[in-house]
Amino acid sequence: MSAAFDDSSDEQQLYAADPEWADVVPxxxxxxxxxxxxxxxxxxxxxxxxxxxxxxxxGEMSPKVLKLTEHIIRMNPAHYSAWQYRYKTLIALxxxxxxxxxxxxxxxxxxxxTYQVWxxxxxxxxxxxxxDVAVRExxxxxxxxxxxxxxxxxxxxxxWILAHFNDEARLWPGELPWVEELLEEDVRNNSAWHHRFFVxxxxxxxxxxxxxxxxxxxxxxxxxxxxxxxxxxxxxWNYLRGVLDHTHTPYASLTSFVQPYTVGAPSDPEDxxxxxxNPRPSxxxxxxxxxxxxxxxxxxxxxGGDGISKAVRIWKSLADEHDTIRKKYWEYRIKDALHxxx
Amino acid sequence: MSSENxxxxxxxxxxxxxxxxxxxxxxxxFHMTSHLRLNAIYWGLTAVAxxxxxxxxxxxxxxxxxxxxxxxxxxxxxxxxxxxxxIHATSSAIQILTMQDAIDRVDVPRVVKFILSLQQxxxxxxxxxxxxxxxxFLFCAVLALSVLGHLHELxxxxxxxxxxRCKNFDGGYGxxxxxxxxxxxxxVCTAALAILDRLDxxxxxxLGWWLAERQLPIGGLNGRPEKLEDxxxxxxxxxxxxxxxxxxxxxxEKLTEFVLSAQDLEDGGIADRPGNQVDVFHTLFxxxxxxxxxxxxxxxxxxxxxxxxxxxxxxxxxxxxxxxPRRRA
Numbered sequence: 140m141s142a143a144f145d146d147s148s149d150e151q152q153l154y155a156a157d158p159e160w161a162d163v164v165p166x167x168x169x170x171x172x173x174x175x176x177x178x179x180x181x182x183x184x185x186x187x188x189x190x191x192x193x194x195x196x197x198g199e200m201s202p203k204v205l206k207l208t209e210h211i212i213r214m215n216p217a218h219y220s221a222w223q224y225r226y227k228t229l230i231a232l233x234x235x236x237x238x239x240x241x242x243x244x245x246x247x248x249x250x251x252x253t254y255q256v257w258x259x260x261x262x263x264x265x266x267x268x269x270x271d272v273a274v275r276e277x278x279x280x281x282x283x284x285x286x287x288x289x290x291x292x293x294x295x296x297x298x299w300i301l302a303h304f305n306d307e308a309r310l311w312p313g314e315l316p317w318v319e320e321l322l323e324e325d326v327r328n329n330s331a332w333h334h335r336f337f338v339x340x341x342x343x344x345x346x347x348x349x350x351x352x353x354x355x356x357x358x359x360x361x362x363x364x365x366x367x368x369x370x371x372x373x374x375x376w377n378y379l380r381g382v383l384d385h386t387h388t389p390y391a392s393l394t395s396f397v398q399p400y401t402v403g404a405p406s407d408p409e410d411x412x413x414x415x416x417n418p419r420p421s422x423x424x425x426x427x428x429x430x431x432x433x434x435x436x437x438x439x440x441x442x443g444g445d446g447i448s449k450a451v452r453i454w455k456s457l458a459d460e461h462d463t464i465r466k467k468y469w470e471y472r473i474k475d476a477l478h479x480x481x
Numbered sequence: 482m483s484s485e486n487x488x489x490x491x492x493x494x495x496x497x498x499x500x501x502x503x504x505x506x507x508x509x510x511f512h513m514t515s516h517l518r519l520n521a522i523y524w525g526l527t528a529v530a531x532x533x534x535x536x537x538x539x540x541x542x543x544x545x546x547x548x549x550x551x552x553x554x555x556x557x558x559x560x561x562x563x564x565x566x567x568i569h570a571t572s573s574a575i576q577i578l579t580m581q582d583a584i585d586r587v588d589v590p591r592v593v594k595f596i597l598s599l600q601q602x603x604x605x606x607x608x609x610x611x612x613x614x615x616x617x618f619l620f621c622a623v624l625a626l627s628v629l630g631h632l633h634e635l636x637x638x639x640x641x642x643x644x645x646r647c648k649n650f651d652g653g654y655g656x657x658x659x660x661x662x663x664x665x666x667x668x669v670c671t672a673a674l675a676i677l678d679r680l681d682x683x684x685x686x687x688l689g690w691w692l693a694e695r696q697l698p699i700g701g702l703n704g705r706p707e708k709l710e711d712x713x714x715x716x717x718x719x720x721x722x723x724x725x726x727x728x729x730x731x732x733x734e735k736l737t738e739f740v741l742s743a744q745d746l747e748d749g750g751i752a753d754r755p756g757n758q759v760d761v762f763h764t765l766f767x768x769x770x771x772x773x774x775x776x777x778x779x780x781x782x783x784x785x786x787x788x789x790x791x792x793x794x795x796x797x798x799x800x801x802x803x804x805x806p807r808r809r810a
Contacts, residue, residue: 166563192563217517219564219565219567219608219609219611220559220564220565222611223565223609223610223611226611254613254615255611255613258611258612258613262612289705289708291656291660291661291663294660294661295655295656295657295659295660295661298659298660299657299659302659327706327707328707329661329705329706329707329708330661330705333649333661333662334661336649336650337659340650341659342659372707373694373706373707374706374707377650377651377691377706378650380650380651381649381650381651382650384650385650464696464697464698464700464732464735465693465694465696465730465732466732467729467730467731467732468690468693468730471729471730
């Protein structure tokens with residue numbers, strides 16, 4: 140819960156001593172009650188928030204209010220009232236919102252995990268209504284993701300930009316290549332896999348993607364390739380299952396792909412028959428792959444008949460050897476399948 | 482610190498830690514967290530209550546402080562005095578006042594109006610007039626209305642419908658439609674659906690498995706694939722699994738060891754993982770997780786409301802969740 144605190148600002152003159160603020164009546168934090176969780180303020184913070192309460196009371200919306208709110212949110216980026224009032228003031232003053240975005244750029248990088256930072260940008264984008272600005276925002280998001288590749292707010296904000304502007308010409312086309320680059324850098328980035336699903340399957344159909352069969356082929360090929368690079372990567376296997384479920388494609392259609400991942404020894408590297416449809420585990424991969432075993436067991440279970448005992452064998456190996464932390468889950472699967480088979 | 486044979490839960494020490502939070506001289510940390518003040522009090526109160534000593538914190542002072550957070554203009558509670566009303570602070574206030582048997586201090590019709598006013602056309606809730614939307618706020622709204630006995634004023638289908646649209650390909654839920662599955666958001670969506678009696682919206686098998694997959698070999702739980710374990714997920718994940726009646730899928734022994742090894746045995750409190758700095762947030766969720774795991778000496782916790790079960794039972798709000806049986810010391 141600790142927050143970054145930038146103490147590098149110059150010595151700040153108190154608002155109480157600033158002639159520009161002489162016309163504002165500062166209001167103290169509520170007093171009269173001995174709070175159970177007292178807040179011990181620094182002098183600077185107390186002074187600034189006293190004057191904030193003062194201008195909120197009178198409803199003043201002026202340039203000096205912008206300076207004050209910026210000062211407060213720099214000290215405490217989670218002060219949501221200050222953010223809120225700042226936005227209202229920007230609109231009331233008809234301030235250049237693009238400049239506000241730029242001012243906030245460095246800010247956001249410093250306080251990446253603060254909700255308000257992102258919500259403020261969302262409001263600005265909504266008010267500006269410009270695809271140009273949205274293009275710039277996507278580039279900004281790309282930059283901030285470099286410092287924290289899985290930041291939840293950042294990813295969610297990117298999804299909002301894409302959905303809100305829904306621009307086929309300038310916003311959507313770059314997304315797939317972009318997310319591919321990220322997966323190239325870190326194939327285990329769950330946020331990137333989720334984003335891929337969002338772009339490909341959950342945000343309408345792009346003009347050049349109307350052939351859904353082709354899209355499915357492409358996605359399966361992509362995912363299989365990534366699995367061959369990192370056979371135990373949960374995110375890739377979750378993506379695979381998601382694609383199959385979404386397109387109502389039977390898991391069994393991937394049996395020949397999955398099988399080499401379920402055995403202990405990697406395939407003979409001398410085996411020169413390269414099957415592009417079924418890329419094999421890369422050299423040095425840790426086998427058997429647990430997600431592959433789970434996947435194969437699901438195929439067997441869906442078969443029914445003899446498939447059930449094959450599935451049970453796999454689940455037993457997971458419970459007793461490969462994935463003992465989830466023993467109780469695998470024992471549940473066994474019981475459930477045997478019960479269903481009766 | 483090794484998690485093999487970790488020390489038992491040192492209840493008296495953690496209670497003293499929570500009591501001492503009011504005396505903290507670190508002004509920087511305090512003013513930076515004023516936006517959490519009411520939520521922090523709820524975390525502290527629930528923690529001491531689950532540890533069996535609700536009265537370790539002064540009741541009257543607390544109730545007065547909560548009431549000093551009332552925003553008369555908006556008809557809700559802010560995070561600390563003078564802060565604008567926010568739905569998260571409002572639900573924390575209602576939870577605190579319920580546990581302190583002081584809900585009679587609240588202008589219920591006004592609070593209900595404030596909460597309902599935050600629902601968006603899509604069914605999700607905003608946190609306040611600032612407009613930030615998140616399934617967390619949807620849960621806060623549903624919880625608060627339920628505890629106040631005014632759930633009937635909510636459009637259930639509209640609210641559950643938004644959660645339905647948040648369901649991801651992996652069976653999980655995110656902060657809003659289109660957002661990545663995350664264990665904390667899974668909790669708020671699952672708990673909200675439990676209160677709304679719409680657990681049928683969930684793909685129980687897929688989500689249950691996704692949640693079970695949060696457990697790492699060392700015993701701790703993470704919030705999404707390939708992320709680090711964190712004590713707070715021992716609540717978010719565990720409570721979701723309790724609601725889905727699949728809590729037995731977690732290796733209870735290893736998770737218990739993980740949480741216990743994250744205690745600060747000098748000054749009290751629990752951290753996000755062993756060796757790190759403690760805070761009241763992780764102290765609550767560590768203790769809450771242990772309660773759901775049946776750890777001896779703790780009170781039963783209702784995983785839907787994250788409050789001691791007896792308060793929820795007294796209001797006739799208990800749903801069909803399942804935790805591990807309480808072990809003898």
